Amino acid sequence: MSTVPPASAFGAPAPPAGDVHAAFLRRGDAHQVYARDITAPEAPLFYLGRGRADEVRAYTRAYLQCPYPDCPAPELTTAGGSAVRDHFRHLPGSNVRHQREGINHFTAKHQLARWVRTQAPDAVVHVDDIVLENGRHPDVYAIVGGNRIVFEIQYSPLKWPEMRKRRAAYDRIGVTFVWVFGHTGAFCQPVAATSPEQQATALTIDRALWEAAYNAMPLLWINPFEELIATAAFTPSEVRKLMAWGQGLRQVNIDICTLDECRLEFRDRTDISASWAWNAEHGWPTAGDIAPYLTGLITPAARKVSAEADARLTAIRQQRADEAAAEAAAEDAARRQELPYQNWLGEKAKLEERYGPLPAMVLDNASRRFTVRGVAKEHWMAALLEIFDQVVGDQVSETWIRSQLGSRFGWPAGMVTVTDWYPLIQYLRDLRDDGWVDLPSTTSLLDGDHITVLASLRRPPSPPTNSDPSQVERQRTPPA
Ligand SMILES: [Zn+2]
Secondary structure, three states, X not given: OOOOOOHXXXXXXXXXXXXXXXXXXXXXXXXXXXEEEOOOOOXXXXXXXXXXXXXXXXXHHHHEEOOOOOOOOOEEEEEOOOOOOOEEEEOOOOOOOOOHHXXXXXXXXXXXXXXXXXXXXXOEEEEOOOOOOOOOOOOEEEEEOOEEXXXXXXXXXXOHHHHHHHHHHHHHOOOEEEEEEEOOOOOOOEOOOOOOOOOOOEEEOOHHHHHHHHOOOOOEEEEOOOOEEEEEOOOHHHHHHHHOOOOOOOEEEEEEEEXXXXXXXXXXXXXXXXXXXXXXXXXXOOHHHOHHXXXXXXXXXXXXXXXXXXXXXXXXXXXXXXXXXXXXXXXXXXXXXXXXXXXXXXXXXXXXXXXOOOOHHXXXXXXXXOOEOOEOHHHHHHHHHHHHHHHOOOEEOHHHHHHHXXXXXXXOOOOXXXXXXXXXXXXXXXXXXXXXXXXXXXXXXXXOOXXXXXXXXXXXXXXXXXXXXXXXXXXXXXOO
């Protein structure tokens, strides 16, 4: 047999000559670059790398055949030269000429499949020969470790509702979905350059592309013969236009890279839904809205957009958190000027005389106001922990706790309102988390004597080993 190496050993293609935009948008003939090796009919198709036409011609004539279904004369030879990319050709006189659209689509599928195998040598890759559990028949399907991914290549026109339906069908079964538009036809209309010296570097954004981008689908195109990928490179102001209905965004610049520069990566799906939920809650403030679906085929341009968008999202989240914290601090400062807190200060001094420094569970519990019937939260929380002195080791009911607090503060017995009840339940849960009480996890707190008291103001819970021992000592040894 021949010494021609297998297709996978051909490695990265030579970069295309000349301007990459011109190379990407070149409307040359759609050449065949894949063939079936009859010595290994089940193997991935044989790929004809650049500049290899002469080298593999003899092997081609002996062992390679046209891979198109129902080809009437599948025998092939190779052709190439300086002006044309190396390719397979049917034998002279056979008069076989496959449809250009078919060759584009076929080649794009096999290039993406080959790229997946290069990126993940252990991947199981299917081209056009599998139906998934959602009834869909993807162009390219791959299982990569614990991830599944589908590539759809789109040369022919398609409206957004149909695209959305397909994406949803794969989202539903947890399959990463990557849409790649073709380098000719409906989805790849170059915007004419403004002067003859300039190359076209932008594509027209029609309604379907606009809706796809608006719905957070990264816009990617493939030129399978040049092995190039184009990424829509939206500027922040273009994203704002994109997100504002009715404001025309008619074109977008494309960033070109080789397929070889792209990386197969999977973004955590929970991360995606988190960003998505955040977007749904807060509207569409940044280019980060495009980022959540940047998974699967990551171009260098997409990675840059994604990183910038993530940084913006992080900054916005931080700003919102800072604002919330400042608001809570201001609210607490105001609370401390009010009568309930001033009353508490008198009680606090007495308790500190009796027990030493008070625990954080009294002084620093939650940011909520939790003033109950004119009693500051520190006040009733400290009272509760003092009441626990009588019942450490016992089980008590929520009703008993409320009646004890009621007699301490002169609240009318038996009067229960949600505003009393809710802070108490919250506080009991915090006390449980800190080891002061044990609570049933499955039954209602209102259902009998279910609260086991483990500690009290006089006998606080055993401290974690990393706490300050001198502090604990003072708490445990009240002054005489
Ligand atoms: Zn053929």
